[in-house]
Amino acid sequence: MKKLLALAIALLVIGVTVVSVSAQQIGAQQNVRARIKTLGAFGNGLAVSQDNSMDFELIRIGVAGIKVGLADEEATVKVGILHFGEDKYRLKEVVIGNGSVTANVYSNDTQVGSLSLNSYPKGDKEVWAGTLTLNGETYNAYVLQAHRLVKPLEKAEKTFEYCKNNPEKCKAAMKAVGQIVCDPVTDGNCRDRIKNFCEQYPDDNRCKALRFAQCKLNLEDADCRAEIMGVCRNNATDNACERLGEVYNKFVERRPEVLQNVPRWFATVRERLQQQTGELGTGQQGGQ
Amino acid sequence: MKLTSALVLVVLVATIVISGCVQEPTGGLTEEQAEDQALQTLEQEMDEAIGGMTLEELENELLQQG
Known part of the structure; x- marks a missing residue:
């Protein structure tokens, strides 16, 4: 009797250990890497006091919509960080628009300021300019958008989004540059296969074409604007350049x-836009 | 009889303990956890891409623009 009871307890202990370990492993597998979905202002810059131009500070800013959560339920959280000299602040109530960013600045849980930036093309870069109010002082803020290496998973998710929302166009975009990976119109799992394929082969022409197509619809994403700008440098007639030109023109x-x-490319697109609207441009147009 | 009771008791306890251990992962992170995870990711990206820029490098970047 005692032996049987001891055996039962031993089995119970082993069972509980095995089950709890495997449950932890399942939980860990379901945790998905957080990654950037929409990039806003992201780089180093300067904040110059509006009252005294010699009162300036180095700033570093990062604003993004980040995809977080478990495999079966994901959410995009918009967050931001501001380094002002040696001080670090958190940005909340973040709004990322087409070439614009607004947010409130917090130290711990107290609001200490606000931020409003718009992006402009300068040379071959994007520069953010606007105002930063911090601890009662107002600054003109300038930030050079940094070049970020977009991760293969982030790239692949752009193709997934495009094929999920535009299966016909997804198929046509793949056909235009090669054979289709699978048929997103008839095959419900195709977009997942495309995502996996494009994560593995981000430089495949079909993946590039799908990503570019998705980027045309996602101009609030600075990574997308950078990708489009890269194309516009060589071919300003692409219709994506006109869309991007309209964003900056605003x-x-x-x-x-x-x-x-x-x-x-922007000067060219701007001329075209002016011809279309019949407006006369003001200011000085450059070119390089 | 005693043996049967003991076995039933063990099975009952085992069922309760094991069912507690294999709870389905809950729907997702809390809002606070999600924000913390997002901030951590953003900070990591900032460190990787723009972390090490000195004043001199920034000056050079600005001069290139000018």
């Missing part, structure tokens, strides 16, 4: 002085 019309040293 800010340029409010601040024509920023037209100095704009890239050639």
